[in-house]
Amino acid sequence: MSRAEQKEKTRRAIINAAFQQLSADKSFASLSLREVAREAGIAPTSFYRHFTDMDELGLTLVDEAGLMLRQLMRQARQRIVHNRSVIQTSVETFMEFILEHSNVFRLLLRERSGTSPAFRSAVAREIQHFCAELADYLRKENKSSAEMALIQAEAMVILVFHAGADALDASDEVRQRITVKTIQQLRWLAGGSKPPAG
Amino acid sequence: MSRAEQKEKTRRAIINAAFQQLSADKSFASLSLREVAREAGIAPTSFYRHFTDMDELGLTLVDEAGLMLRQLMRQARQRIVHNRSVIQTSVETFMEFILEHSNVFRLLLRERSGTSPAFRSAVAREIQHFCAELADYLRKENKSSAEMALIQAEAMVILVFHAGADALDASDEVRQRITVKTIQQLRWLAGGSKPPAG
DNA sequence: ACATTGAGCTTACATTTGTAAGCTGAAATT
DNA sequence: AATTTCAGCTTACAAATGTAAGCTCAATGT
Numbered sequence: 001m002s003r004a005e006q007k008e009k010t011r012r013a014i015i016n017a018a019f020q021q022l023s024a025d026k027s028f029a030s031l032s033l034r035e036v037a038r039e040a041g042i043a044p045t046s047f048y049r050h051f052t053d054m055d056e057l058g059l060t061l062v063d064e065a066g067l068m069l070r071q072l073m074r075q076a077r078q079r080i081v082h083n084r085s086v087i088q089t090s091v092e093t094f095m096e097f098i099l100e101h102s103n104v105f106r107l108l109l110r111e112r113s114g115t116s117p118a119f120r121s122a123v124a125r126e127i128q129h130f131c132a133e134l135a136d137y138l139r140k141e142n143k144s145s146a147e148m149a150l151i152q153a154e155a156m157v158i159l160v161f162h163a164g165a166d167a168l169d170a171s172d173e174v175r176q177r178i179t180v181k182t183i184q185q186l187r188w189l190a191g192g193s194k195p196p197a198g
Numbered sequence: 199m200s201r202a203e204q205k206e207k208t209r210r211a212i213i214n215a216a217f218q219q220l221s222a223d224k225s226f227a228s229l230s231l232r233e234v235a236r237e238a239g240i241a242p243t244s245f246y247r248h249f250t251d252m253d254e255l256g257l258t259l260v261d262e263a264g265l266m267l268r269q270l271m272r273q274a275r276q277r278i279v280h281n282r283s284v285i286q287t288s289v290e291t292f293m294e295f296i297l298e299h300s301n302v303f304r305l306l307l308r309e310r311s312g313t314s315p316a317f318r319s320a321v322a323r324e325i326q327h328f329c330a331e332l333a334d335y336l337r338k339e340n341k342s343s344a345e346m347a348l349i350q351a352e353a354m355v356i357l358v359f360h361a362g363a364d365a366l367d368a369s370d371e372v373r374q375r376i377t378v379k380t381i382q383q384l385r386w387l388a389g390g391s392k393p394p395a396g
Numbered sequence: 397a398c399a400t401t402g403a404g405c406t407t408a409c410a411t412t413t414g415t416a417a418g419c420t421g422a423a424a425t426t
Numbered sequence: 427a428a429t430t431t432c433a434g435c436t437t438a439c440a441a442a443t444g445t446a447a448g449c450t451c452a453a454t455g456t
Contacts, residue, residue: 002454003452032442032444033444044444044445045445045446045447048445054444
C-alpha cells in the first residue's frame with residue numbers, strides 16, 4: 001500500500017471513529033482526542049499527523065454531514081416523482097435516511113445551537129444549502145416569492161430535524177406517530193390555504 | 199444568620215454560578231464541579247453538601263427554567279389583551295424575555311436534544327407544560343381539536359426557541375429580521391386559511 | 397544505492413478533574 | 427452549660443487529558 005493510501009486510510013479511521021463515538025449520549029464536545037485515537041487504533045500523538053485540533057476534525061465531520069444532506073435530497077427527489085404526497089414522501093424518506101446515519105444528524109442538530117462559534121457557522125452553512133435547495137423547490141411548486149420560500153424551508157428543516165432526532169430514540173410505533181405529526185406540521189407550513197388531504 | 203438561611207444562600211450561589219457560566223460558548227456538560235464551586239466561592243468538596251452530583255444541579259437548573267417559562271407565559275398573556283396581533287405580541291414578548299434570561303433558554307434548547315437522557319426528559323417535561331398551555335389557548339381560539347392544537351403548539355415552540363437562540367447572538371437589526379421571520383412562520387402554522395394580515 | 401521524508405510510535409509532564417478522609421467552629425438542641 | 431449537628435474547609439490521590447520531544451523504519455525521490 002502506498003504511503004498516501006495508508007494515510008488516507010488512517011484519516012478515514014479517525015473520522016469513522018469519531019462518528020462512531022457520537023451517539024445519543026455523547027456529544028462531539030465530550031469526545032477526547034485520546035478516545036478517538038484509541039478507537040481509530042493509533043497513538044494519541046499520531047492524531048496530529050492528520051488534524052491540528054479536535055476542532056479541525058469536527059469541521060471535517062460537519063462537511064461530511066453536508067455531503068449526506070445532499071445525498072438525502074437526491075434520494076428524496078427520486079422518490080417524489082412516482083409517488084403520492086410530496087411532503088409525506090419527503091418526511092418518510094428523511095426518517096429512513098437518518099436511521100442509517102443517525103449520528104450525523106444528531107451532530108448537525110446539536111452543533112447548530114452548540115457551543116463553538118466555528119461549528120455553528122459551519123453547520124449553518126450546510127443547512128443553508130439544504131434550505132436553499134428546498135426553498136427553490138417550494139418556490140417553483142407554490143409560485144411564492146424566493147424570500148417566503150426560504151422562510152418556509154427554514155421552518156420545515158428545523159421541524160424535521162428535531163422530529164428526526166426525537167425519532168431516533170423512539171420505538172417504531174412512536175416513530176410512526178412522530179412522522180404523522182411532522183407531516184401535519186409541514187402541511188400547515190406548506191400553506192394552510194390548500195385542502196388538508198394529500 | 200440562621201444556619202438554614204446560610205445554606206439556602208450558598209445553594210443559590212451555586213445555582214447562580216452555574217447559570218452565569220452557561221453562555222453561548224459553554225454548555226452545561228462542559229461545566230466542571232470545581233469551576234462552579236470556585237465561582238460560587240466555596241471549596242469544591244462543599245458542593246456535595248447541596249447536590250450529590252453535577253447532574254442533580256443540572257436538573258435543578260431545568261426546574262428553574264420551567265418556572266421562567268411559566269413567568270413568560272403570564273407576561274405574554276397580560277400583553278395580549280390590550281394589543282394587536284396575538285402572534286406578534288407573543289413573539290416580541292418572547293424575544294424581550296430571553297434577552298434577560300438568555301442562558302436559561304440556551305440551556306433548555308440544548309439539553310432538549312442533549313446528551314443526558316435524564317436532562318432530555320426533564321426538559322421535555324417542562325416544555326410539554328409550556329406547549330400544553332399554549333395548545334389550550336390555541337384550541338379555544340381556533341376551535342380546533344385538542345390533538346391538533348398540541349401538534350401546532352409544539353411546532354411553534356420549537357421554532358420560537360430556535361429563533362430566540364439565534365437572536366441572542368445577533369445584532370439588533372438581525373434580531374428584528376428574525377422576529378419578523380418567526381412571526382411569519384407562526385402565522386402559517388396558526389392556520390394558513392386565515393387572511394395573512396394581522 | 398543512498399538520502400530524505402513522514403506516519404506512527406513511546407515516553408514524559410503539567411493540568412484538571414472528581415471525590416475520599418477527616419478537621420473546625422458556630423448554630424441548634426438538650 | 428454541655429452536647430450534637432453540619433456547612434464548609436484543607437489535604438490528598440488516582441485518573442484522564444492535551445501535547446511536547448524525539449525515535450523508528452518503510453515508502454519515496456534522486
